[in-house]
Amino acid sequence: MGKGLFKIGMTGLLLTGIPGQWLFATPIPASPFVVVPPGGPDKCLSCHGWRQPDPTPRTLKKPHDTIVLTHWPQPGPWCGQCHDLKQPRRLFLYNDQSVDFREGYRLCGQCHGAKVTDWMFGAHGKRVTDWRGPRKIQACRVCHDPHQPQTKPVVPSAPPAPPGTSREWNPVVPPTHTLATSP
Amino acid sequence: MESGGAANSYAGHLPMSPDPLSPHGHRRRTLLRGLAAVAGAASATAAAVETEGPSSWADALDRLLQQHFVRMSASEVQQALRRIEREALRQHRIHLQCDATQPLDQVRFAQALNLAVCKGSRRCVEACVRENNCGRGGALENIRVLSLMGMTTELEQANPYFNPPLVPEPGQRYLPISCQQCDHPPCVQACPVTATWKEPDGIVVIDYDWCIGCRYCSVACPYGARHFNWSQPHIPADDYQPITDYLGNRPRIGGVMEKCTFCLQRTRKGLLPACLEACPTGARIFGNLLDPSSEIRYVLEHKSVFRLKEELGTSPGFWYFTG
Numbered sequence: 339m340g341k342g343l344f345k346i347g348m349t350g351l352l353l354t355g356i357p358g359q360w361l362f363a364t365p366i367p368a369s370p371f372v373v374v375p376p377g378g379p380d381k382c383l384s385c386h387g388w389r390q391p392d393p394t395p396r397t398l399k400k401p402h403d404t405i406v407l408t409h410w411p412q413p414g415p416w417c418g419q420c421h422d423l424k425q426p427r428r429l430f431l432y433n434d435q436s437v438d439f440r441e442g443y444r445l446c447g448q449c450h451g452a453k454v455t456d457w458m459f460g461a462h463g464k465r466v467t468d469w470r471g472p473r474k475i476q477a478c479r480v481c482h483d484p485h486q487p488q489t490k491p492v493v494p495s496a497p498p499a500p501p502g503t504s505r506e507w508n509p510v511v512p513p514t515h516t517l518a519t520s521p
Numbered sequence: 522m523e524s525g526g527a528a529n530s531y532a533g534h535l536p537m538s539p540d541p542l543s544p545h546g547h548r549r550r551t552l553l554r555g556l557a558a559v560a561g562a563a564s565a566t567a568a569a570v571e572t573e574g575p576s577s578w579a580d581a582l583d584r585l586l587q588q589h590f591v592r593m594s595a596s597e598v599q600q601a602l603r604r605i606e607r608e609a610l611r612q613h614r615i616h617l618q619c620d621a622t623q624p625l626d627q628v629r630f631a632q633a634l635n636l637a638v639c640k641g642s643r644r645c646v647e648a649c650v651r652e653n654n655c656g657r658g659g660a661l662e663n664i665r666v667l668s669l670m671g672m673t674t675e676l677e678q679a680n681p682y683f684n685p686p687l688v689p690e691p692g693q694r695y696l697p698i699s700c701q702q703c704d705h706p707p708c709v710q711a712c713p714v715t716a717t718w719k720e721p722d723g724i725v726v727i728d729y730d731w732c733i734g735c736r737y738c739s740v741a742c743p744y745g746a747r748h749f750n751w752s753q754p755h756i757p758a759d760d761y762q763p764i765t766d767y768l769g770n771r772p773r774i775g776g777v778m779e780k781c782t783f784c785l786q787r788t789r790k791g792l793l794p795a796c797l798e799a800c801p802t803g804a805r806i807f808g809n810l811l812d813p814s815s816e817i818r819y820v821l822e823h824k825s826v827f828r829l830k831e832e833l834g835t836s837p838g839f840w841y842f843t844g
Contacts (some may be wrong), residue, residue, distance in 0.1 A: 369814045460816025461635070461824060464803030468791045470812075481802065492801070495643035499659035500682050520533035 371473040374466060375480070377439050384427040391423035393503040408486045420484065422444055446478055527640075528843040577611055580604050589715065590728040590767065598767070601730075607769050612771060614758050616731040621767040623787040624722035629810040630783050630838065630839075631712070631723065632794075633820045634697060637843040641666055641688040641695030648799030649699075652762050652784055653770040656754030663748065663781040664699040664796060680698030691764075697795075697804075700725060700781035701829060708780075711741035717778070721840050724783050724809075726768040734776040743830050744837075747780045 383402075395416040398405060407416065417444035422428045428436035429445045437444050447454035457475070464476045481489065573801050575583070583604055588597060602619045605782040609617040648665045655661050667679035670693060678698065689695070706725050715737060716731040739747040753808040766786035773779055785796035788807070792798075797805045808817035820826065824842040831837070 456823075459819040460806060460808075461820045461821075462638075462803065463795075464799070464800065465793070465816060467793065469788065469793050469808050469815075470791055476803070489640065489802070491640050491689060492640065493686065494641060494684065494688045495647040497643070497661060497682045497684045498646075498662050498837065504808075 368455075369459075369473060371458065371475050373440070373477045374442070374474050375477065376476060377442065377479070380427065380439070386426035392428075392448045393423060408483070408488065409500050440486065443478055446484075536742060550834065573639075574603065574607055577608075579794050580608055584608075587730050589731050591718070602709070602767060605767070607764075609761075613756070613761065615761045615763060617712065617761070617763050617771070619765045619767060619771050621787070622785065622788055622815040624720050624724075625789055627809075627811055629723045630702070631808065631810045631817050631840070632838070633806040633817055633824075633826065633840040633842060634785070634843055635804045635806070635843065636694060636696060639666075639695045639697060640802055641668060641683070641690075641693065641804055642801060642818045644799040645697060645796035645805070646799055648795040649781070649784075651760065652795035653779075653782075653786070653797060654754070654756055654762050654772055655763070656750070656752075657760075658757060660748060661748045661754065661779070663668040663746070663779070664697050665745070667698060669694045669696055696841070697796075698744060698746070699784045699831070699839075701744050701835065702781075703785065704836035704838065705834060706736035707743065707835060708747055711737040715813075715835075720768075720785075723786075724785050724791070725780065726782055726785070727778055728768070728782060729771070729773050729779070731779045732777040738778060743833055743835065747778050750775050750777055750779060 378508070383457055392417065397412055415417070417423070418430065420429055422430040422436040425436055428438060429442060430436055431445065443454055443457065453462055457478070460473070460475070464482070466474050466476060525760045527597050539780075583600075586670075587593075587601055595602065598621050600623060605619045606617050609615050609619075611775070617773070625733075642667050642709040646662050646666060649655070649664050650662055653663065655663065665680050665681045667676060668690075669726055673679075676696075683690075683693070704719075704723075704725055705718055706717075709719060709725060713735060713793065714731060714733055716726045716733065717725060719725050724727075734749065736749050739749060750773050754773055761772075764768060764786060766789075768784045769784065769786040784792075784796075788794055794805075794807055797807050806816050806820050808815035810817060810821075812818065820841060820842060825842060826840040826842040828840055
């Protein structure tokens with residue numbers, strides 16, 4: 339194995355948390371990207387600076403009463419699976435490192451390696467603004483709430499005019515095949 | 522239909538259409554143009570003019586006698602663009618900017634669509650209609666989102682009119698379909714007047730002023746991707762997209778065809794097409810086929826992709842995949 343490939347394997351380990359994730363997927367590293375919106379450390383420390391972490395699964399009270407974990411069946415692993423309880427502004431990785439909220443995709447990559455690889459190369463998730471130049475791609479949380487990642491149903495936009503009412507399929511209006519002269 | 526063949530073979534496949542560069546048509550048009558100038562000058566004094574420049578009559582005549590886009594000189598193109606802007610101001614009370622953006626070098630546009638991720642929200646349709654100044658009311662939409670029950674791939678049995686309170690519905694799959702930007706476009710071959718052709722960046726375009734509205738192309742298209750303006754599209758003046766392009770989203774009149782142009786007024790300037798920008802799920806992937814590091818190339822190289830009605834030999838520039 340060439341040194342280059344080894345490096346890519348290591349990059350895979352660093353970026354997705356899974357060794358060799360990229361090694362077998364593709365020899366080309368993803369072109370550099372910027373994650374939007376950047377996100378960043380919330381003001382967790384104002385309370386957690388002095389609070390003792392409590393890893394027991396329970397129904398949370400204020401201020402986290404809105405957080406309900408449906409990511410995987412409960413009872414199951416709890417907040418500590420993803421949050422570094424000792425450093426509340428950081429996310430927990432299996433290799434005992436922790437990452438900033440900004441790099442949340444590395445957390446997800448530990449369990450959804452293939453999806454995160456796809457996301458890095460542009461086959462999952464969404465690129466914004468332009469199709470060329472530096473890539474800006476949306477963070478996972480734009481579409482997936484990390485606590486309830488299932489996509490929610492939405493109200494569809496209006497359907498096309500059905501046959502009979504549609505001038506396209508049923509030409510009730512004669513084609514005005516003249517030049518549209520100005521009024 | 523011939524499959525394989527030379528890369529730029531579409532030009533050689535036009536037995537029914539006149540050569541766009543035939544000197545014959547040119548001479549006739551130039552002659553007519555001379556007449557138009559005389560007539561225009563005569564009527565300019567008579568008509569009530571509220572816009573700067575030639576009168577509405579001169580403009581109408583100019584449009585009638587205008588050359589095919591491919592044959593227009595740079596100054597003629599500019600003249601046509603200014604005329605379009607004047608007419609928009611006169612007829613729709615909107616200040617447009619109309620460009621004739623050139624195809625980019627070393628760029629071949631293509632799109633891929635992830636069927637596993639599309640949820641049928643039709644946000645792409647909504648954005649497309651707005652961006653491309655299509656008439657409102659759903660009579661003409663360049664994207665059709667088909668809903669397919671189960672695993673069927675019979676597009677004829679699919680339902681584009683689905684309208685449940687919430688999508689996705691259980692058991693439904695959604696397949697948005699628009700112009701496939703074929704390499705061997707049957708629509709181009711069907712056009713008797715060469716009003717439609719394929720640009721070097723892969724986009725099949727229409728010169729709306731050259732189109733005679735015969736609708737042969739819409740019959741020829743196996744994807745139902747070409748749409749006819751049965752009447753002048755109705756758009757509220759405050760809802761006009763003011764940045765337009767000659768071959769793209771400039772105002773159309775009744776009686777001409779239109780189609781998806783990959784939003785060339787945006788993509789040729791580096792922006793993403795409106796449907797991609799609007800898609801809430803990221804199902805659409807757009808990019809340059811010639812760039813090995815582009816997203817579209819990654820998808821083509823790493824996913825099992827397919828194209829619609831490939832057996833017809835149209836060689837679409839639009840791929841579908843799941844996963």
